[in-house]
Amino acid sequence: MDGSTTEGKIENKINNCSLIRMRHIVKRYYIGQPNELEILHGIDLDVEDGEFVSIVGESGSGKSTLMNMIGALDRPTEGEYFLEGEDVGSLSDEELSEIRNRKIGFVFQNFCLISRTSAIENVELPMLYAGIGKRERRRRATELLEMVGMGERADHNPNELSGGQKQRVAIARAMINDPAIILADEPTGALDSKTGRMVMDIFHELHDKQKKTIVLITHSRELARETERMITIADGEIVDG
């Protein structure tokens, strides 16, 4: 089932199911060892299709840990997680790769572009893993780079780009497979406020014009207030939102 398609969305509506539905998510490290550590203590979280949500909280409170779980990069120790009605906990590594490939678009604080690889090739990468042909990849990647205002820099390698430019390429890359959700972990954290603003504007545009579901982690209450809903995490628990 491909939830990002119209059928997937309709199915969610029929099942009366949120896009993201987390129930009692627990994450522990060093399990069974004396220094066992519980980071998330039973998180319940729902995100509806088309929502723009921000997650805020103290450093070390578990925001990134939660985000990685949403993005199927990591598995919860306990709890249930449904993405577009699909039980993510029951999927194999292979299937998780496909989920990340088709349904999730990651934007990281430190950009995470592949070095010595041009902007456009970076943007194409998820489509390459999806097995889409060269022409279609080029066409879509060019379109997205133009959307984020990076059309001119398509052939530049990451080391020739500024932080803000890198982040815009990363956003284009996150969008390439038209994912169900964009997950952005402190996307403006490494940028000055002016460039950060520009990146935020792109997110707003994606949300307003393309109705993208976006989950944004930020340290800035100011930016968080721009979103539709602000979730506050403290010590591995949702305290607000």
Add this chain to the structure above:
Amino acid sequence: MPFIENIRLAFRAIRVNKLRSFLTMLGIIIGISSVITITTIGNSLQKTIASTMNELAGNNLMYGMVQPYYPETDEEWDAWEMPELTENDALTYDKLIAYKKAFADRVKAVFVERDMGTAVYETKAGKSNVSLKGASAGFTDIYKVKMIAGRSISDEDNEKKAPVCVVSDLFVKYAMGLEENPIGKKVVFPTGEYGSVTAYIVGVYHYEAKVFNDVSSNKSIPEKNIQTVVALPFTYVWDLMGFDETDGIDFFNIVAGEQADAVAVKNETVAYFDKMYYADNENFHFECQDMASQMGIINNVLLVLTLAVSVIAGISLIVGGVGVMNIMLISVMERTREIGVRKALGAKNSHIRAQFLVESIILCLLGGVIGIAIGLFNGVILSNVASSLVSMYAADVAGYLVVTVRPSIPAILISVGFSVATGIAFGYYPANRAAKLEPIDALRYE
């Protein structure tokens, strides 16, 4: 993910670490290049021998000779003395003719020759150096010369010890100063040792430099100064030189018939001579050597050499492979975060495995290709050096030498195969390790 994409990635990764990649390939380069060098030389040598022999007399040329029984132990050697060759033991012209008659259906030529030395022929018309050679019938078969007038030395000439000779066209032109047919003309060659040798010309052959190759093959010598062979009947020369029945013929040539099985002819020849002349002989026996089995010996030597080099190459491939594995493990570690990012973007384990496996294969293949190139270069150079050494130190056969430099195609294909196999064998573990990294661990790797 298309395969071609992995190849591009591999080349990019190799280019980024040029020196490191090259050092890694070194073991493979050395291994492959040594195998290609030796197989190129071996193959060239084989081909050269084969085509040279074909040039000489095909694979049907053999040598017959009388050999003493050599002692087997060291003590026997100490007491051993070369036995005296008696009239019975010695090979004579008549014995050869008897053999030739018996084997007429299977043997194309039986040839024996005796060099008599050189002479200076001088008339008013000109002057020429000649080398006098006593020859049985078969002169044209063995030397592969073409008669352009008259006939060659025959069995009958030998039977009669006839004072006849066959000269070259150059001799006719420059020494005799004749344009027209010299058949029937009398020539006298003043030899120092054997006095004047008189003969009537019965045939003229066309001189070809490579046939009577010696210093005269040197192109800088003017045509008129070239020393050519004058062939006289073997028996005539034998008498002139003062030999008799007790002076044995050292060896003679046999050319098996084109349709005949050379090996069978050889065995039958040995059986014939041993039965006829050496049945109860304690001192001597007959021996026959053929080119084909000589070549077999050379081939065996080459095979052993190739195997030995291959074992060394195999070891250096393993060492090279371990180096590749080591560098691939480092590469995977260095690129852990990249692997994490790729996985976050949806790369499956199989994608990552393929990426690193292809990189390792390309690394080895590149080493293999460089090795093949170096090996071919070495092989061609060394083969040419070998043949020019032959031309320099064995000028008498150099004319027949058909130098053929042929790299061994199977060796090249096998080398490519082994390079790829090394890449797979030693790249699999690092690639699999990369593939199995947990996405989140890889992404957070510092």
